[in-house]
Amino acid sequence: MAEVKKFKSFLAEFNETCCRIGKNPKDITILGASKGQQVDSIKLAFEEGIKHFGENFLQEAEQKISEIGNLPTWHFIGSIQSRKAKRIASLFHWVQTVDRLKVARKLNENRPQEMEKLNVCIQVNPDNEESKSGVPLAGTKNLIGELAQLERLRVRGLMSIPAPTKDFEQQRKRFGRIRSCFEDLKAIYPQLDTLSMGMSEDYEAAILEGSTMIRIGTNIFGARN
Numbered sequence: 001m002a003e004v005k006k007f008k009s010f011l012a013e014f015n016e017t018c019c020r021i022g023k024n025p026k027d028i029t030i031l032g033a034s035k036g037q038q039v040d041s042i043k044l045a046f047e048e049g050i051k052h053f054g055e056n057f058l059q060e061a062e063q064k065i066s067e068i069g070n071l072p073t074w075h076f077i078g079s080i081q082s083r084k085a086k087r088i089a090s091l092f093h094w095v096q097t098v099d100r101l102k103v104a105r106k107l108n109e110n111r112p113q114e115m116e117k118l119n120v121c122i123q124v125n126p127d128n129e130e131s132k133s134g135v136p137l138a139g140t141k142n143l144i145g146e147l148a149q150l151e152r153l154r155v156r157g158l159m160s161i162p163a164p165t166k167d168f169e170q171q172r173k174r175f176g177r178i179r180s181c182f183e184d185l186k187a188i189y190p191q192l193d194t195l196s197m198g199m200s201e202d203y204e205a206a207i208l209e210g211s212t213m214i215r216i217g218t219n220i221f222g223a224r225n
């Protein structure tokens with residue numbers, strides 16, 4: 001099938017890239033950004049070794065997760081409307097797009113006791129783009145301090161979608177600023193272990209700058225519906 005081929009060629013390319021730049025592919029989690037993709041494609045990717053998937057829309061995710069089940073690790077990577085926080089808190093293993101305390105509190109209150117703590121990342125908006133959600137880098141320290149006190153959450157790190165550019169050096173520079181912020185936070189909160197940055201077009205620059213999780217849609221699944 002075309003999808004499997006696409007997928008295998010991405011994995012080969014990813015391994016080759018890691019090798020060329022001196023990174024261990026095992027240190028980097030590949031998350032399949034599966035919005036707009038069919039359940040069958042996600043199952044195939046899972047069989048081929050992708051264990052993490054990210055969904056952007058709650059309703060779509062509810063349907064897919066009820067069909068596919070909880071063997072994969074499910075990440076919410078879309079923007080969070082606070083009235084949906086309750087359902088998000090009981091459906092996902094991770095929420096990568098926390099950008100305000102109000103939402104974090106709702107996730108915390110609604111994380112069912114019988115489930116493990118909800119893993120969360122703060123979404124940052126390093127270039128202060130108006131069209132994007134996320135906290136300015138300077139605001140991360142405060143927010144992490146607040147999140148660390150919420151009992152049902154486990155703060156893991158930062159997630160970012162920097163302003164797109166085709167210029168490799170610019171990509172590196174942008175990811176580098178996020179990494180340096182992450183390092184500063186880690187000095188205070190050593191439990192932080194996740195830097196989620198890099199997508200199909202810029203993942204090489206991201207892993208060069210220390211990304212631990214890349215979110216890949218197009219390069220794994222092909223164009224989405």
Ligand SMILES: *Cc1c(COP(=O)(O)O)cnc(C)c1O
Nearest residue numbers: 033077199200215216217218219
């Ligand atoms: C869709 C999406 C991706 C993947 O984008 P591609 O360019 O298709 O790899 C990554 N992160 C987020 C938050 C997304 O919404």
